[in-house]
Amino acid sequence: MSERPAKIRIRNLRKSFGRKVVLDGLDLDMGIGESLVVIGGSGTGKSVLLKCVLGLLRPDAGSISIDGVEVVGASSAARDAINRKFGMLFQGGALFDSLPVWENVAFGLLATGRLRRREARAAAMAKLAQVGLGSDVAGLHPAELSGGMQKRVALARAIAADPEIIFFDEPTTGLDPIMADVINDLIVAITRDAGVSALSITHDMASARKIANRIAMLYQGKIIWAGPVADIDSSGDERVDQFIHGRADGPIKMAIRA
Amino acid sequence: MRPFQLVGHVVLELLATVGRVVLFAGAGLGHCVRPPFYFRSLGRQLIEIGYYSLPVVGLTAIFTGMVLALQSYTGFSRFSAEGAVANVVVVSITRELGPVLAGLMVAGRIGASMAAEIGTMRVTEQIDALTTLSTNPMKLMVAPRLVAGLTMLPLLVIVADIIGVFGGYLVAVYKLGFNPANYLQGTFDALQAEDVVSGLVKASVFGLIVSLMGCYHGYTSRGGAQGVGAATTNAVVSSAILILCFDYILTELFFSR
Ligand SMILES: Nc1ncnc2c1ncn2[C@@H]1O[C@H](COP(=O)(O)OP(=O)(O)OP(=O)(O)O)[C@@H](O)[C@H]1O
Numbered sequence: 001m002s003e004r005p006a007k008i009r010i011r012n013l014r015k016s017f018g019r020k021v022v023l024d025g026l027d028l029d030m031g032i033g034e035s036l037v038v039i040g041g042s043g044t045g046k047s048v049l050l051k052c053v054l055g056l057l058r059p060d061a062g063s064i065s066i067d068g069v070e071v072v073g074a075s076s077a078a079r080d081a082i083n084r085k086f087g088m089l090f091q092g093g094a095l096f097d098s099l100p101v102w103e104n105v106a107f108g109l110l111a112t113g114r115l116r117r118r119e120a121r122a123a124a125m126a127k128l129a130q131v132g133l134g135s136d137v138a139g140l141h142p143a144e145l146s147g148g149m150q151k152r153v154a155l156a157r158a159i160a161a162d163p164e165i166i167f168f169d170e171p172t173t174g175l176d177p178i179m180a181d182v183i184n185d186l187i188v189a190i191t192r193d194a195g196v197s198a199l200s201i202t203h204d205m206a207s208a209r210k211i212a213n214r215i216a217m218l219y220q221g222k223i224i225w226a227g228p229v230a231d232i233d234s235s236g237d238e239r240v241d242q243f244i245h246g247r248a249d250g251p252i253k254m255a256i257r258a
Numbered sequence: 259m260r261p262f263q264l265v266g267h268v269v270l271e272l273l274a275t276v277g278r279v280v281l282f283a284g285a286g287l288g289h290c291v292r293p294p295f296y297f298r299s300l301g302r303q304l305i306e307i308g309y310y311s312l313p314v315v316g317l318t319a320i321f322t323g324m325v326l327a328l329q330s331y332t333g334f335s336r337f338s339a340e341g342a343v344a345n346v347v348v349v350s351i352t353r354e355l356g357p358v359l360a361g362l363m364v365a366g367r368i369g370a371s372m373a374a375e376i377g378t379m380r381v382t383e384q385i386d387a388l389t390t391l392s393t394n395p396m397k398l399m400v401a402p403r404l405v406a407g408l409t410m411l412p413l414l415v416i417v418a419d420i421i422g423v424f425g426g427y428l429v430a431v432y433k434l435g436f437n438p439a440n441y442l443q444g445t446f447d448a449l450q451a452e453d454v455v456s457g458l459v460k461a462s463v464f465g466l467i468v469s470l471m472g473c474y475h476g477y478t479s480r481g482g483a484q485g486v487g488a489a490t491t492n493a494v495v496s497s498a499i500l501i502l503c504f505d506y507i508l509t510e511l512f513f514s515r
């Protein structure tokens with residue numbers, strides 16, 4: 001493997017919950033400025049993978065390094081410094097329901113003490129505008145927004161502190177096709193133009209093709225295929241073909257329990 | 259499972275839980291004394307515990323004082339010792355009933371709401387989101403609640419002591435026909451700094467227990483609405499049991515010399 005500088009480098013990552021093995025020796029690299037999309041079936045451990053990288057879950061074994069710094073087992077101070085480079089869009093939004101929208105977006109800016117409240121509010125407005133929300137929603141609480149609007153607020157919050165690496169956990173699920181495309185464009189703008197590295201997770205192949213430079217497929221706890229987005233249709237792997245064409249029959253058997 | 263295995267399993271599980279709670283408490287208290295401090299969050303908790311619990315604690319205290327006067331009067335009149343009513347009311351309220359009942363009421367009110375709030379934040383990933391936004395959830399959510407429990411419960415108990423003794427006075431004077439001046443004199447004669455202070459120390463410990471159980475069960479809850487419900491129940495039940503347990507331990511420490 002070439003010694004291209006990697007933003008994120010994961011080796012032999014393992015994570016089980018009780019007897020259930022979720023990640024089983026996973027290797028993955030993400031280059032600087034790259035937009036990597038991880039695809040895979042429901043429940044294959046995509047969210048678990050992100051949470052291990054973010055330090056929200058402790059892996060059972062393996063190594064994760066960010067900008068060449070090992071983060072598994074790092075001290076909490078080192079962890080804080082690394083988390084400062086991150087922005088995360090949670091699958092369920094995870095907006096703070098006790099705070100108005102603008103404070104949600106400005107939370108990271110206020111937490112690091114970088115900005116005063118007034119400046120943070122202005123910055124939050126700018127990020128909200130970037131995701132297509134007007135100033136009229138700034139004072140509302142998350143519970144008063146539609147699901148799609150919540151997603152956009154969560155996106156604004158993830159990018160508010162201008163992170164170096166952004167993690168998107170299913171950015172387009174639950175949105176109408178047009179809104180989904182708006183979000184895709186936004187992600188492309190953030191990653192391609194601002195040079196931010198992005199690790200995204202999705203089942204939505206249209207979205208994956210649009211936002212990715214590279215695609216990796218997670219299956220049974222391992223990355224079974226990774227390559228440039230242009231090669232996805234000629235991967236030569238039946239499991240990848242089955243997934244991208246959404247066929248029920250093929251080597252991947254969905255466990256359906258009555 | 260065989261009975262011995264079962265007992266062993268339960269004991270091990272209990273010890274493991276105690277260990278986890280002690281570690282959680284240590285981490286939480288550590289964050290109370292290390293910056294950054296979240297004063298807004300602390301202020302909200304101080305008001306929530308100290309101010310909004312006043313009606314509940316006050317009502318509990320006044321009826322307790324009233325019933326104490328009535329019970330001890332009917333009981334003591336068998337030995338013609340009615341004169342001890344003021345004494346009994348003061349000593350029982352300040353030493354025992356003020357802190358214990360305030361603790362139990364606050365456990366129902368505050369412990370439950372802490373567990374529900376933090377538990378909901380846990381299962382909706384808001385706690386995880388805090389971490390990704392450079393905020394330590396132990397510092398923002400747990401530390402202010404521990405400080406507020408520790409400091410506000412003694413204040414509530416001072417109020418409860420006063421209202422409880424006043425409740426006893428009402429019943430003694432207006433129902434049992436005591437002379438107000440004599441009753442008050444009896445009250446002040448019975449009032450001991452040691453009793454009040456021991457009650458306030460107990461209150462602090464109980465406040466910490468309530469906050470700790472609320473935060474711990476909320477923080478470790480999992481699995482959606484049902485998990486949050488279980489966390490709430492566990493927070494209230496475990497604080498109630500721990501309050502009664504520590505009440506005995508502290509009484510032993512203070513008074514068995
Ligand atoms: N905290 C946890 N405790 C126990 N099991 C967990 C936990 N988190 C995830 N799992 C299990 O790990 C597996 C992978 O979960 P994960 O959320 O990563 O799936 P996913 O690939 O993100 O799926 P989806 O596309 O539906 O979001 C699931 O089977 C889930 O039951």
Ligand SMILES: [Mg+2]
Binds near residue numbers: 046169
């Ligand atoms: Mg997921």
